[in-house]
Amino acid sequence: MRITEREIIIPATDYDLPGTLSSGQAFRWREEHNSWIGVIGNHWVRLRSSSNSIIAEVAEPVTDWSWLVDFLQTHLELKSVLATFPKDEPLGNAIRACHGLRLLRQNPWECLASFILSSTKQIVQIQQIVELLCIRFGEPVPVPPGHSPAYAFPSAMRLAAATEAELRDCKMGFRAPYLRETARMIHSGEVILERLYGMDVDDARAELLKLPGVGRKIADCVLLFAYGFQAAFPVDVWVMKALQHLYFPKRRPSRKRLEKFTQTYFGPNAGYAQQYLFHYMRTKQVSRRSDRP
């Protein structure tokens, strides 16, 4: 007989759970009483950090926890990843300031849809939009007694069936037609997200770029956060600021030159380096509002 439990202790060293869950790669995690509540697939999940481990609780007993371990990527030895970073001062600062920051491994559809909604939005706003989307279109999932309702991320089929007005009601503005059309193309099989796992990074990116509302930056986010392609290096306004300031102080590099740089300088775990730069810039630097005289 197999053991089913509602709780599991997952060994995890060098793992900053709050930092990772709030670092702008996933948008459905809320802090509550020193723990983090979210939904993975059809599972309501509560996570909390302990010494060298993460304690996870779900609503109903499960036997197979691989979906959670895969999401958290706890097996990855962070030290060996950080060891491949170039030994420069900016990254050194970021590593020191963001100790234990990790990359998650998310569901491709949820990640794709979420990042389509991310363009020119602040992270809190993205969280709000995704939340509304799940409440309105997601299937309810079981929650422990006493907890507020939770919903799975809505399927591509469901979102393709929604009207543009219904989507705009979720405060996503001009992103609504992008999300709707992308949902349709995924549901119809014009782009098959499962196939990207077996492709090389350039082919996988080309597939994502077929989708409306998906440009280079969002494609690279999905490649990195959902598929684990380490060659993907999303360049957003924060990372661009870091790159310009730290590595190209003289003049702005061309797009081609910048791509060459990010694909070579940061080494085999460039995607990880990107997340450290992003999180460092966003959380640890002097904010622009307070650095006025």
Added chain:
DNA sequence: TCAGACCCTCACAG
């Protein structure tokens, strides 16, 4: 390559 448009919300200045 280079604008400008695109929705909407929030923070902040006055």
Added chain:
DNA sequence: ACTGTGAGGGTCT
């Protein structure tokens, strides 16, 4: 309190 303004993990034309 109330309005004006700017900007936010971009993409498309």
